[in-house]
Amino acid sequence: MRLGxxxxxxVDRAALRRALxxxxxxxxxxxxxxxxxxxxxxxxxxxxxRLLPTCxxxxxxxxxxxxxxxxxxxxxxxxxxxxxxxxxxxxxDLPDRWAQTVTLWWVATGEVRLDPSSVDxxxxxxxxxxxxxxxPAMPADGAPR
Ligand SMILES: [Zn+2]
Ligand SMILES: [Zn+2]
Numbered sequence: 001m002r003l004g005x006x007x008x009x010x011v012d013r014a015a016l017r018r019a020l021x022x023x024x025x026x027x028x029x030x031x032x033x034x035x036x037x038x039x040x041x042x043x044x045x046x047x048x049x050r051l052l053p054t055c056x057x058x059x060x061x062x063x064x065x066x067x068x069x070x071x072x073x074x075x076x077x078x079x080x081x082x083x084x085x086x087x088x089x090x091x092x093d094l095p096d097r098w099a100q101t102v103t104l105w106w107v108a109t110g111e112v113r114l115d116p117s118s119v120d121x122x123x124x125x126x127x128x129x130x131x132x133x134x135x136p137a138m139p140a141d142g143a144p145r
Contacts, residue, residue, distance in 0.1 A: 010133045011107060011108075011131065011132055011133060012130075012131045012133075013107070013108050013109070013110060013131075014108075015127070015130065015131040016104065016107065016108040016128065016131035016132065017105075017108040017109070018127070018131075019125065019127035019128040019130075019131050020101065020104055020105055020108055020128060022125075022127065023124070023125050023127075023128065024095075024101050026090075026094060027101065027102075027105050029090070031087075032051070032052055032053075032087045032090050032091070033051060033052075033090075033102070034049070034050075034051070034102045034105045034106060034109075036052070036053050036062075037050040037051065037052070037053050037062035038050065038062065038111075039106040039109075039111035039112050040062075042062070042063050042064035042067050043060060043061025043062055043063060044060050044061065044063045044064070044067040044070075044071075045063075045064060045066070045067050047064070048064035048065070048066065048067075048099050049064060049099050049102040049103055049106075050062035050063065050064060050102075051063065051064050051065050051068070051091055051098065051102060052064075052065070052068045052087045052088070052091060054068070054071070054075040054076055054084070055075070055076050055077040055080050055084075059075065059076070059077070060075055063075065064099070065091045065092075065094065065098065065099075068084075068087065068088050068091060069088060069091075069092075072088075073085075097123065100119070100120075104119070104128070104132075108131075117134070119132060119134070121134045121135075
């Protein structure tokens with residue numbers, strides 16, 4: 001087991017990655033989502049995490065879901081309008097906790113450091129909580145609860 005120390009807390013990054021992919025398979029996308037953009041806040045609002053790449057280098061950068069919606073077709077050049085629409089439709093289907101999910105993904109990949117105790121883990125599956133060092137202890141026999 002590989003442990004990464006984040007702000008003094010033990011995060012099992014490999015386990016977190018597995019657990020997140022199991023509960024949010026959309027994280028596996030490579031053309032859209034956190035694997036398609038650099039870790040960080042939206043280039044437009046600076047608030048929500050980046051989710052979708054737009055057209056560069058003079059475009060709005062990598063934007064969050066709300067900003068992509070605001071931009072609409074303007075976020076993409078004429079040649080990529082169709083890709084932009086597909087990306088926005090993909091983003092529209094994500095659960096509302098997409099932002100926290102994306103942030104946790106970057107924690108799992110080591111791109112973002114965050115204090116796991118600051119994460120509200122109540123809605124997450126036990127595997128995610130455990131990987132963050134916030135779950136119930138593994139039973140002695142190793143059987144899942
Ligand atoms: Zn934004
Ligand atoms: Zn383009």
